[in-house]
Amino acid sequence: xxxxxxxxxxxxxxxxxxxxxxxxxxxxxxxxxxxxxxxxxxxxxxxxxxxxxxxxxxxxxxxxxxxxxxxxxxxxxxxxxxxxxxxxxxxxxxxxxxxxxxxxxxxxxxxxxxxxxxxxxxxxxxxxxxxxxxxxxxxxxxxxxxxxxxxxxxxxxxxxxxxxxxxxxxxxxxxxxxxxxxxxxxxxxxxxxxxxxxxxxxxxxxxxxxxxxxxxxxxxxxxxxxxxxxxxxxxxxxxxxxxxxxxxxxxxxxxxxxxxxxxxxxxxxxxxxxxxxxxxxxxxxxxxxxxxxxxxxxxxxxxxxxxxxxxxxxxxxxxxxxxxxxxxxxxxxxxxxxxxxxxxxxxxxxxxxxxxxxxxxxxx
Ligand code: AMP
Ligand code: ZN
Ligand code: ZN
Numbered sequence: 001x002x003x004x005x006x007x008x009x010x011x012x013x014x015x016x017x018x019x020x021x022x023x024x025x026x027x028x029x030x031x032x033x034x035x036x037x038x039x040x041x042x043x044x045x046x047x048x049x050x051x052x053x054x055x056x057x058x059x060x061x062x063x064x065x066x067x068x069x070x071x072x073x074x075x076x077x078x079x080x081x082x083x084x085x086x087x088x089x090x091x092x093x094x095x096x097x098x099x100x101x102x103x104x105x106x107x108x109x110x111x112x113x114x115x116x117x118x119x120x121x122x123x124x125x126x127x128x129x130x131x132x133x134x135x136x137x138x139x140x141x142x143x144x145x146x147x148x149x150x151x152x153x154x155x156x157x158x159x160x161x162x163x164x165x166x167x168x169x170x171x172x173x174x175x176x177x178x179x180x181x182x183x184x185x186x187x188x189x190x191x192x193x194x195x196x197x198x199x200x201x202x203x204x205x206x207x208x209x210x211x212x213x214x215x216x217x218x219x220x221x222x223x224x225x226x227x228x229x230x231x232x233x234x235x236x237x238x239x240x241x242x243x244x245x246x247x248x249x250x251x252x253x254x255x256x257x258x259x260x261x262x263x264x265x266x267x268x269x270x271x272x273x274x275x276x277x278x279x280x281x282x283x284x285x286x287x288x289x290x291x292x293x294x295x296x297x298x299x300x301x302x303x304x305x306x307x308x309x310x311x312x313x314x315x316x317x318x319x320x321x322x323x324x325x326x327x328x329x330x331x332x333x334x335x336x337x338x339x340x341x342x343x344x345x346x347x348x349x350x351x352x353x354x355x356x357x358x359x360x361x362x363x364x
Pocket of ligand 1: 060
């Protein structure tokens with residue numbers, strides 16, 4: 001083994017959109033072993049009599065907001081969260097003291113039962129079902145924004161597995177409607193707006209173009225021979241007609257993958273039915289690749305889309321909505337907490353290649 005391969009990649013990669021979310025890529029042996037998360041034991045049961053999210057136990061949840069289809073044989077439900085982190089009770093006072101500023105914790109917190117089958121994995125759901133699920137996210141997000149103009153951001157996310165913060169085994173997502181735009185979104189939206197003002201291009205579209213077309217050849221100075229060629233599509237994990245799944249160059253998590261619409265779109269609410277159908281296909285195949293490579297990983301995913309409020313009205317051309325999937329295969333350490341630098345021990349190039357090469361069933 002030569003020195004180079006023993007050292008592996010060791011570099012700090014600056015996130016091109018949010019520089020404060022930069023990453024130390026350290027594949028060198030000296031960084032191992034890290035504490036790693038074991039895959040969660042899969043609960044593959046279809047129905048669990050005591051589970052409040054299973055069919056037949058509808059009375060074990062707070063009021064229902066919607067169900068699809070409208071029958072006892074529902075496949076997806078949205079209910080109020082039994083223990084909301086935000087609510088519409090308006091009895092908190094705005095106490096402000098010195099540096100201790102607070103904003104009223106007004107908002108909504110809802111649970112989406114993603115599928116009537118208790119332990120089904122996302123890659124096992126049909127494309128049609130996933131399309132319906134993405135449609136339900138969109139419908140509810142639109143309803144929430146329309147219901148109250150004080151809401152600034154509606155976050156849709158999913159926790160799967162205890163290492164990803166999940167407390168319920170039944171497959172579910174959550175919606176939290178916030179009275180503020182979270183700082184990481186403010187950074188994404190305002191940094192991409194600055195980029196647009198300078199370059200007259202959306203930075204996300206540019207990243208997609210680079211992922212699809214970037215090619216470079218490195219020649220030996222003396223012999224003129226080709227030493228290295230950086231491939232087209234090096235960061236592409238999956239490509240649909242309308243969506244692409246890419247491995248970010250500065251991935252915080254070893255197996256992190258982002259899915260973006262290929263055609264520029266700032267707001268998830270603008271996605272058409274055809275868009276959501278393709279998103280569902282790309283999502284299913286991406287999750288199947290992750291399952292094939294890391295097997296039953298615990299993960300979070302969440303949607304980033306255009307926020308509301310007058311500060312964010314002019315970002316239609318510069319912001320580009322996307323879904324971030326973050327498998328939780330290692331536990332953040334004091335280094336991460338103390339430095340704010342994420343440590344990633346697998347090079348994104350290698351991870352992308354493994355995901356691309358994963359064998360998927362023919363019918364997927
Ligand atoms: P997680 O902790 O990510 O698994 O999300 C599960 C969510 O479901 C939590 O936010 C809980 O507050 C909520 N929850 C737990 N039990 C119930 C229930 N019976 N009805 C509605 N929501 C619930
Ligand atoms: Zn269940
Ligand atoms: Zn774009």
